[in-house]
Amino acid sequence: LEVKAAITGIHQAFEKTQIYLPIQAQVTLDTTGRMLLGTDINAALTILEGMGIDVIGLNCSTGPEHMREPIRFLGENATLPVSCIPNAGLPLNVDGQAVYPLEPEPYANDMYEFVTKHNISIVGGCCGTTPEHLKLLIQKLDNHPHPKRPLQSTPQLASAMSAIAMRQDPAPTLLGERCNAQGSRKFKKLLLEEDYDGILDIARDQVAGGAHALDISCAVTERPDEAELMRKVVKKLQMGVDVPLVIDSTELDVIEIALQTAPGRCLINSTHLESGREKADKIFALAKKYNAAVICLTIDEEGMAKTAQRKYEVAQRIYDIAVNDHGLKAEDLVFDDLTFTLATGDAEFVDSAKETIDGIRLIEEKLPGVMTSLGVSNLSFGFAPQARPALNSVMLYYCVQAGLDMAIVNAAHVKPYAEIDAEERELCEDLIFNRREDALQRFIQHFENVEISSDTVADPTEGMTSEQKLHWKILHRFKDGVEADIDEIINREPTGQRSARHEVAVHTLNNVLLPAMKEVGDKFGAGELILPFVLQSAEVMKKTVAHLENYLEKMEGVTKGTVVIATVYGDVHDIGKNLVKTILANNGYTVVDLGKQVPAETIITKAVEHNATAIGLSALLVSTSKQMPLIVNELHRRKLNFPVLIGGAAINRRFGRRILQTESNEEFYESGVFYCKDAFEGL
């Protein structure tokens, strides 16, 4: 936030003096790769790059050694020129004096590598560097040409700490809707009482439930000071939740206060052309000034656009204003092409859901780079509560198929698409696509007869084996009784022997629990489950595994060696890693578990600190698996010799073989990289 404030201040000074100079914005990172309050390099880049600066980079705090990874990141991702101005190493305290240990030669070598390999444009020296350091560096660089930069970056939002892609894969990015005074009675009450801790709890619940960003709206008729309430809420949330904020207000001063208070990169909700372009002009100017993205509603002077073609035309007009007149990028715009309730049966709206879906497709197709968002549950407004989740869910499914990037949706108001039975799905589709004249009537009739309470519904796992029950429960997010199911399987054969029970437990893990989790993942990938449901399945899986662990054999009192284990940086999946930890620990290894989202530097430092026998890395995303070669290369460069075990859904044996070869291409990492299909292979 301070860097943002400084840049905004500089721009004001430019305006006042009419003297314009380039701005080089740099941050300092500690040895773990974060700024003092925890901001990582991806967030810093996301927040600052669009602030009207000319160079972005790092300076001070550490030597080049600890800057290697963030510099590589900036080199690969920043569209602006990148600067790097390190210290001559980490200072040592010698008799009360700070001594910088890095000699000119290794300093110049590292910097030369940054320029040639990571395309750094501006280099220099901070604390502890001397004329000798710079002289050598200048000699080495000797008119090295100015490196090319990437032309485009991935559109991202950021909290104070970290950044997230605006386009999640699989879509949609979920915007939590419960910190909204108009939509949530509870939030409104807490807001009026100024109970900011209570508000933080609502925010945290949404994040725990899978929200990628939080919509914040503080407009209440009872109070005149929306701007002040917004400031206080944003201030509280930006310290307490690690997701970006969506600033939801119709008032310009409220939006501006929020953008001045939030350290991250926000999304403004929203603008449109209902009374012409004057207000939109002001919102886009704010977005430009504070580097925010904007949700744009397809409304113009004629009102809300109802056909796909009109939705696209209004979007095109807004796009021209934002991009051509205000210099925003296409990726800064998120179009909400509006959805209307189907409950009225009004002839004007019977095709409206179809038009919304087609509108999304048209906007995505004809305005490349922009994104789309939708408040899905408007569609079912006015229907009986038991009818809404299925209809919302089917609508969301088709919108995502049409290219929808973001959705404002409460998981509690959506039934997982995969669980809607064929008949209900058809009723919903008939209504959404206006496929039959009596679609509305049949839909209402059907849901009139559906019970809301599940008390009377027969147990769906009745008649299943315990294995089938566990599979069903993981898939359907049902925690109750998983321990009893495990116990039944283990004790079915009354051998009582510990080793026999261990065998059954391992078999259950590999043949029941893991396939169930894989199915959850496949359905998620196919758009049939949204993230909150995957989270709930993960909870059931965790509970089940925790109980199963009681039956796994344990070796006590010996240690075969120490394994430092972590889920790599940027990755939150830790069920597999935790399982590996248990299996290794049960089999006589000392395991140092560093947790999830662990930076490369921390993993290496801890492995050295614990004199590890091996390092274990887990990555489940294609994007985060790139951390693995990075760590292997760094180990190789530092001449360390820890064997590296790797695992997770994103990688395979071939990947393991490939990353054995280091960056220099001729050399291999001699201590080895071992792909492990499962925890037991790790053993």
Ligand code: B12
């Ligand atoms: C549960 C889950 C989640 C949970 C994680 C909860 C938690 N605390 O772990 C939540 C809901 C939080 C989640 C979030 C996301 N997820 Co997810 N998730 C899954 C899911 C369904 C299951 C993973 C799992 O726990 N499996 C069970 C465990 C036991 O298996 P495992 O991890 O593979 O581990 C075993 C082996 O691989 C091996 N192993 C693993 N690591 C290691 C390490 C060592 C050293 C060794 C020896 C062995 C080993 O041993 C383990 C046990 O045998 C997978 C689907 C899948 N097929 O994997 C998707 C999946 C991994 N997720 C995916 C995605 C996209 C995401 C999100 C980006 C979604 C989003 N839009 O927000 C976010 C990620 C955020 C982030 N920055 O990380 C995608 C990844 C796609 C890709 N190609 O990159 C998948 C594949 C789903 C899909 N089909 O699209 N997810």
